[in-house]
Amino acid sequence: MIDCGEGAQMQLRKSKLKFTRLNHxxxxxxxxxxxxxxxxxxxxxxxxxxxxxLYIHCHAELEHLLVPQLDFFCKGMSYKVVFQTxxxxxxxxxxDDRSLTIETIPLRHRIPTCGFLxxxxxxxxxxxxxxxxxxxxxxxxxxxxxxxxxxTLPDGKIVPNSKLTIPSAPPRRYAYCSDTIYLPRIISQIHxxxxxxxxxxxxxxxxxxxxxxxxxxxxxxxxxxxxxxxKQLLIGHFSARYExxxxxxxxxxxxxxxxxxxxxxxxxxxxxxxP
Amino acid sequence: MIDCGEGAQMQLRKSKLKFTRLNHxxxxxxxxxxxxxxxxxxxxxxxxxxxxxLYIHCHAELEHLLVPQLDFFCKGMSYKVVFQTxxxxxxxxxxDDRSLTIETIPLRHRIPTCGFLxxxxxxxxxxxxxxxxxxxxxxxxxxxxxxxxxxTLPDGKIVPNSKLTIPSAPPRRYAYCSDTIYLPRIISQIHxxxxxxxxxxxxxxxxxxxxxxxxxxxxxxxxxxxxxxxKQLLIGHFSARYExxxxxxxxxxxxxxxxxxxxxxxxxxxxxxxP
Numbered sequence: 001m002i003d004c005g006e007g008a009q010m011q012l013r014k015s016k017l018k019f020t021r022l023n024h025x026x027x028x029x030x031x032x033x034x035x036x037x038x039x040x041x042x043x044x045x046x047x048x049x050x051x052x053x054l055y056i057h058c059h060a061e062l063e064h065l066l067v068p069q070l071d072f073f074c075k076g077m078s079y080k081v082v083f084q085t086x087x088x089x090x091x092x093x094x095x096d097d098r099s100l101t102i103e104t105i106p107l108r109h110r111i112p113t114c115g116f117l118x119x120x121x122x123x124x125x126x127x128x129x130x131x132x133x134x135x136x137x138x139x140x141x142x143x144x145x146x147x148x149x150x151x152t153l154p155d156g157k158i159v160p161n162s163k164l165t166i167p168s169a170p171p172r173r174y175a176y177c178s179d180t181i182y183l184p185r186i187i188s189q190i191h192x193x194x195x196x197x198x199x200x201x202x203x204x205x206x207x208x209x210x211x212x213x214x215x216x217x218x219x220x221x222x223x224x225x226x227x228x229x230x231k232q233l234l235i236g237h238f239s240a241r242y243e244x245x246x247x248x249x250x251x252x253x254x255x256x257x258x259x260x261x262x263x264x265x266x267x268x269x270x271x272x273x274x275p
Numbered sequence: 276m277i278d279c280g281e282g283a284q285m286q287l288r289k290s291k292l293k294f295t296r297l298n299h300x301x302x303x304x305x306x307x308x309x310x311x312x313x314x315x316x317x318x319x320x321x322x323x324x325x326x327x328x329l330y331i332h333c334h335a336e337l338e339h340l341l342v343p344q345l346d347f348f349c350k351g352m353s354y355k356v357v358f359q360t361x362x363x364x365x366x367x368x369x370x371d372d373r374s375l376t377i378e379t380i381p382l383r384h385r386i387p388t389c390g391f392l393x394x395x396x397x398x399x400x401x402x403x404x405x406x407x408x409x410x411x412x413x414x415x416x417x418x419x420x421x422x423x424x425x426x427t428l429p430d431g432k433i434v435p436n437s438k439l440t441i442p443s444a445p446p447r448r449y450a451y452c453s454d455t456i457y458l459p460r461i462i463s464q465i466h467x468x469x470x471x472x473x474x475x476x477x478x479x480x481x482x483x484x485x486x487x488x489x490x491x492x493x494x495x496x497x498x499x500x501x502x503x504x505x506k507q508l509l510i511g512h513f514s515a516r517y518e519x520x521x522x523x524x525x526x527x528x529x530x531x532x533x534x535x536x537x538x539x540x541x542x543x544x545x546x547x548x549x550p
Contacts, residue, residue, distance in 0.1 A: 039307060
């Protein structure tokens with residue numbers, strides 16, 4: 001989960017996602033609309049008898065603010081909450097497992113803020129069963145071939161890896177950038193991601209207000225998406241002044257056509273595009 | 276406002292009540308479902324440019340927990356938040372103005388908890404204009420008559436106050452009792468109130484569970500209402516296990532017929548019953 005505003009536990013319930021699947025929460029910055037839902041979520045998990053550790057990845061200040069509350073409200077809970085703090089001012093890998101890395105994207109807002117870049121790792125190629133049988137390749141060679149090795153036949157002839165495997169799907173990448181002023185320096189870091197969530201608080205007509213409050217306009221979000229050559233842009237974090245948010249969608253789409261409007265409980269599947 | 280669980284600001288918005296009319300919040304006890312909405316509400320008021328002081332009436336621990344959060348999240352806010360702490364273990368008047376007193380009702384829950392009794396003050400009687408004219412009573416006598424004095428005519432004859440006034444509506448009283456184990460000792464304090472909100476977490480078939488968790492059954496809430504001779508009972512704080520809460524209503528109504536089921540954004544007008 002990225003960020004956890006007030007009511008996040010209600011939205012999570014509404015979304016029908018399994019609570020037990022949530023093990024890591026990443027907090028972009030310490031404004032209430034991005035973290036006031038943590039205490040409720042943590043308490044509810046405790047009342048449901050959760051046992052798996054919950055990791056909160058956040059700025060050090062949040063740990064200092066939450067620990068006294070946890071000590072008071074969540075005494076004797078059935079599971080542990082572990083804080084993994086990071087410095088939001090520099091890009092660094094803050095999470096790494098066998099299938100995924102997560103890296104911070106330093107942003108510029110009124111207070112220290114960062115986005116997050118989720119990068120899947122490349123999985124090994126798929127073996128072509130028919131070719132393995134054809135060349136009578138022994139089982140103990142399969143892992144090497146999966147990882148890219150060619151195969152040498154008993155007569156010394158080399159079968160290139162490309163004849164023995166089908167490439168696996170390319171790894172997917174997702175970047176989340178909110179809240180931030182228009183910040184072209186992020187373009188290189190998020191270049192080519194499959195999905196970019198970018199805040200679009202205002203329309204371009206409110207450009208001055210956007211700058212003043214360290215937010216981005218929908219047009220600027222479109223510019224970032226276009227320059228970064230992302231596959232899809234999802235805009236969100238709209239100012240409450242826009243009753244009809246289609247004006248924001250229109251504005252971003254004019255610059256970057258493949259744009260979607262975020263809405264509550266929206267689910268997007270990121271398809272891995274076969275090469 | 277009594278208690279302020281997560282999402283209270285959203286419910287307040289939904290209820291269309293004016294935010295500026297809310298100046299006092301009373302917290303019954305420090306479980307998350309009764310106070311996790313405070314930070315969000317306080318922050319939102321700040322962003323809306325509120326200027327009037329907001330008073331939080333609560334146990335001393337809540338002030339200790341909230342002040343560091345306010346210092347961090349609500350720096351430079353346009354209004355003040357003032358904590359007025361009380362000891363929930365004894366009945367005491369914690370608020371008093373020209374029209375109202377508010378008194379704590381010590382309850383028994385897993386942690387220190389109290390309810391609140393809101394008592395309107397008696398307003399002066401209404402003057403009978405026709406009788407004032409008939410007896411040619413001078414203007415400067417009016418206030419004394421409003422407050423109960425008889426009037427002595429120039430010939431020494433006394434006109435009793437009851438001929439000159441119509442009694443004002445009797446003051447209304449509202450008691451809020453949640454969360455608590457079945458606690459008959461509150462009956463005398465809440466006797467005859469116009470409206471009693473009482474928790475009814477379980478049905479009577481879960482009486483053992485209710486006792487164990489320091490909650491009340493719907494039947495027990497009905498018993499309290501009947502014994503206290505209240506005018507109307509509103510039950511709430513239902514366990515999530517009851518998909519259809521009418522079973523709780525049925526159970527309480529069997530004992531105390533004038534019972535209502537609480538639901539989100541429900542509004543109840545308490546009519547002052549003319550004597």
